[in-house]
Amino acid sequence: MALLTLLAVVTVAIIMQRSLFGVVVLFSIYSFLMASVMMVLDAVDVAMTEASVGAGVSTVIFLATLHLIKTTEMRQVNVKLAPMLLSVVTGGALIWGSMILPPFGRASNPIHQHVAPHYLENSIKETTVPNVVTSVLADYRGFDTLGETTVIFTAGIGVLLLLRGARRRGRNGEDRDAS
Amino acid sequence: MFAGAAAAILVALALAIVRAIKGPTVFDRVLAGNTVGSLSIMLLAVFGFLTDRPEFLDVGLTYGFLNLIGTLAVLKFFRYGDLAYDADSEPRS
Numbered sequence: 001m002a003l004l005t006l007l008a009v010v011t012v013a014i015i016m017q018r019s020l021f022g023v024v025v026l027f028s029i030y031s032f033l034m035a036s037v038m039m040v041l042d043a044v045d046v047a048m049t050e051a052s053v054g055a056g057v058s059t060v061i062f063l064a065t066l067h068l069i070k071t072t073e074m075r076q077v078n079v080k081l082a083p084m085l086l087s088v089v090t091g092g093a094l095i096w097g098s099m100i101l102p103p104f105g106r107a108s109n110p111i112h113q114h115v116a117p118h119y120l121e122n123s124i125k126e127t128t129v130p131n132v133v134t135s136v137l138a139d140y141r142g143f144d145t146l147g148e149t150t151v152i153f154t155a156g157i158g159v160l161l162l163l164r165g166a167r168r169r170g171r172n173g174e175d176r177d178a179s
Numbered sequence: 180m181f182a183g184a185a186a187a188i189l190v191a192l193a194l195a196i197v198r199a200i201k202g203p204t205v206f207d208r209v210l211a212g213n214t215v216g217s218l219s220i221m222l223l224a225v226f227g228f229l230t231d232r233p234e235f236l237d238v239g240l241t242y243g244f245l246n247l248i249g250t251l252a253v254l255k256f257f258r259y260g261d262l263a264y265d266a267d268s269e270p271r272s
Contacts, residue, residue: 003189006189006192006193006196009196009200010196010200013196013199013200017200021205021208022199022200022202022208024253025199025208025209025211025212025253026199026200028212028215028216028249029196029199029211029212029215032215032216032219032242032246033192033215033219035219035242036219036222036223039223039226039235039238040226044235044238047238048238048241051241051242051245052241052245055216055242055245055246055249056245056248056249059249059252059253060248060249060252063252063253063256066256067256
C-alpha cells in the first residue's frame with residue numbers, strides 16, 4: 001500500500017515536472033517502484049522485465065533522445081477545468097464499476113472457471129507441451145501470439161528502415177561508407 | 180525484525196523520492212534515483228526473507244546491475260553530453 005502511494009506521488013510529480021531530465025530520473029524511479037509492486041504481487045517475471053526495460057534500457061533511450069532533440073522549456077500550462085472534471089468523473093465511474101467485480105485472486109472467480117481448468121487438465125494430452133503457460137501461449141492462443149509477433153516484427157522493420165535512412169543521409173557525409 | 184526493516188526501508192524510499200522531486204540540482208536527482216534503486220533491492224531482499232523465499236536475492240542482484248547501467252548512462256550523458264562518447268577519438272586540437 002505504501003508502495004502504491006509512493007507510485008501515485010511519483011506519477012503526479014512526473015506530470016508536474018518541467019525539466020525533462022528530472023522526468024527521466026523520475027521515470028526510472030517509477031519503474032523501480034513498479035517492479036517492487038509486481039514483486040509483492042508475486043509476479044517475479046513481470047517485475048524482472050519492468051526493471052530491465054523500464055529502469056535500465058528506457059532510461060538510456062530517453063537520455064539518447066534528449067541528446068538528439070533540442071530541449072526547450074514550455075511555459076506552464078494553465079489548468080483547464082472542464083477536461084479535468086470530465087476525467088475525474090470518468091475515473092470515479094470506473095472505480096464505482098469496479099466495486100461489483102468479484103474479489104481479487106479468489107479461486108472460484110468466473111475467470112478461473114471458464115477455460116483454465118480445461119487447459120490445466122488437458123494441455124499435455126492435447127499439445128504434448130509439458131509447460132502449461134507455453135502451451136496456452138503457443139498453442140491455444142496461437143493466432144493471438146502470431147498477431148503479436150507480426151506487430152513486433154513490423155515495428156522492428158520500420159525502425160530498421162528509419163535508422164538506415166538516417167545513416168544514409170549522414171550528418172557530415174562521412175557515415176556514408178559505414179553501410 | 181524483517182517487518183521493521185521493511186518499514187524503515189519504505190520511509191527511506193519516501194525520503195529519497197522527495198529529494199528526487201524537489202532536487203534543485205541534477206546530481207541530487209541522479210543520487211536520489213540511484214538510492215531508490217538500491218532501496219528497492221533491499222526491499223526485495225527483506226521481502227523475500229519476510230515471506231520465507233530467500234531466492235528473491237537473485238532477482239535483487241539483477242536489479243543491482245540494471246541500476247548501475249542506468250546511473251552510468253546518466254552520468255556519462257552529463258559529463259560528455261553524449262552517450263556514444265569515445266575517449267580514444269577525442270579531437271587533438
